[in-house]
Amino acid sequence: MKGRIFAFLRVFVSIGLIAFLLWSMRARLPRIGSTIAKTQPLLFALAALLFIVNVATISFRLQLLFVGENLRIPFGRVIQLSFIGFFFNNFMPTAVGGDIVKAYYVNQQTKETAKSFIAVFMDRFIGIISFGLIAVVALFLSRENIDGALKKIVLIFALGGITGLFVMLNPSAAKLILNGLSRFKLWGIGGRLSKAYMAVHEYRKKKALICAVTGVSLIAQVLYFSVVYLLAKSLGADLRLVSVFLIMPIVSLVSMLPSLGGLGIRESAFVVLFGPLLGSDNAFSVSILLLATLLITSLIGALIYVSAAQFKMGRAEITKLQPYSI
Numbered sequence: 001m002k003g004r005i006f007a008f009l010r011v012f013v014s015i016g017l018i019a020f021l022l023w024s025m026r027a028r029l030p031r032i033g034s035t036i037a038k039t040q041p042l043l044f045a046l047a048a049l050l051f052i053v054n055v056a057t058i059s060f061r062l063q064l065l066f067v068g069e070n071l072r073i074p075f076g077r078v079i080q081l082s083f084i085g086f087f088f089n090n091f092m093p094t095a096v097g098g099d100i101v102k103a104y105y106v107n108q109q110t111k112e113t114a115k116s117f118i119a120v121f122m123d124r125f126i127g128i129i130s131f132g133l134i135a136v137v138a139l140f141l142s143r144e145n146i147d148g149a150l151k152k153i154v155l156i157f158a159l160g161g162i163t164g165l166f167v168m169l170n171p172s173a174a175k176l177i178l179n180g181l182s183r184f185k186l187w188g189i190g191g192r193l194s195k196a197y198m199a200v201h202e203y204r205k206k207k208a209l210i211c212a213v214t215g216v217s218l219i220a221q222v223l224y225f226s227v228v229y230l231l232a233k234s235l236g237a238d239l240r241l242v243s244v245f246l247i248m249p250i251v252s253l254v255s256m257l258p259s260l261g262g263l264g265i266r267e268s269a270f271v272v273l274f275g276p277l278l279g280s281d282n283a284f285s286v287s288i289l290l291l292a293t294l295l296i297t298s299l300i301g302a303l304i305y306v307s308a309a310q311f312k313m314g315r316a317e318i319t320k321l322q323p324y325s326i
Contacts, residue, residue, distance in 0.1 A: 035235055035285045043234035044289065047227045051293050052300075054223040055082050061216040062123045066106065068209045069115040073106060080304050081105055084311060087301030090263070090294060099124055105311065118199040125200055126210070128256075130217035131249035132161030134225070138245035150273070153250060224248070231289040237282045239274075247273045267291070 022029070059079040066073050084105075085098025099120050106116040136158045139151065203210055225241075225248045232239040251269040255262030270287035271280050278286070305311050 032281050032285055032288075035281055036288060038235065039289065040234045040236075043230050047230035047234065047289075048293050048296055050223055050230065051227045051297060054220055054227065055079065055086075055297060057216065057220040057223055058082060058123075058127070061126070061213055061220060062102070062119065064209065064213050064216065065119040065122050068206060068213075069112070069119045071106060071110050071112060071115055071119060073109065077109075080308070080311070083297065083301035084305050085301070086294065086298045087305055090298040091302065121199060122203060122213075126213050126217050127221070128253065129161060129165065130214060130221050131252055132158050133214075133218060134221050134245050135249040138242050142240075142242045142246055150247070154246060157250060157253070221249075224252075227293065228286065228290060231293070232278065232282070232286050234289065235282060235285055237278050237286065239278060243277055247277075263291070 056079055059075065059082045062082065063073065063075055063078045066078070081102045085102050087098070088101045089098040103117040103120040106119070107113045110116060135154050139154045139158075222245075225244050228248055229239065229241050229244045232244070251266060251273060254269045255266040257265050267284065267287040270283045270290075274283035274286065277283075
């Protein structure tokens with residue numbers, strides 16, 4: 001039942017926000033269509049190719065974490081799992097996201113449930129931290145050229161990241177957090193959050209691994225944000241790369257809210273945050289091109305999923321995974 005509730009929530013949020021965006025911009029849809037029709041094919045193809053390179057990079061980041069947990073997974077298999085993760089995030093209306101699916105398949109191969117889920121969880125956690133690092137650097141480089149409200153959002157984001165790291169890694173904070181989580185019994189969420197917290201907390205002993213994974217993560221985020229820059233340029237939009245590095249970490253973080261792979265939330269964030277720089281029409285058009293890039297990547301994942309026997313997953317297996325989704 002809980003899985004169905006979360007699945008409904010994801011679909012409802014995505015469809016609702018997309019419907020609202022289309023309704024609010026209904027008078028400008030013909031103009032937006034004309035803008036998208038003028039997309040330069042070469043730049044779009046380059047952006048799509050760069051996004052695939054980004055998938056390979058985040059796959060390498062995940063493999064480093066698997067090795068750190070003594071899980072031996074071939075790099076080719078990790079790349080396949082990354083593409084399948086995109087497929088589940090963007091096409092499967094269930095409560096089970098791509099991260100859970102990746103952990104499931106690694107567990108199927110290694111029979112190490114805890115280590116599989118910890119590695120995938122840390123992959124997402126370090127990805128979020130790298131968002132904050134890039135945003136802070138971009139803020140420093142463009143501090144004289146950005147809107148005051150956006151500057152405050154980035155500073156709050158950075159402060160939240162620093163606070164989060166302290167809370168996650170400090171032993172005294174660990175005791176307080178675990179005590180609080182133990183009292184949260186609804187749907188067993190408190191217990192799962194406690195396990196996730198302890199998994200992160202234990203990584204304070206793996207400083208070299210954390211530094212290496214963070215470095216790869218920064219490269220991956222730079223590639224991803226460069227994709228957005230190229231998509232904007234393919235429309236002829238005047239957008240500075242540093243502005244993309246400043247805004248996209250916030251867009252990426254907001255897109256993690258419950259939805260179908262960020263659908264609806266991501267496009268709304270584009271219009272709100274990139275609108276003042278590009279105009280709402282161009283901002284929405286860039287978000288549509290990014291969506292097209294994500295769907296192309298998801299289709300590659302779909303082909304891998306349906307063609308490789310080792311990746312088959314039935315409805316019963318998906319149901320078993322739903323308790324892991326929060």
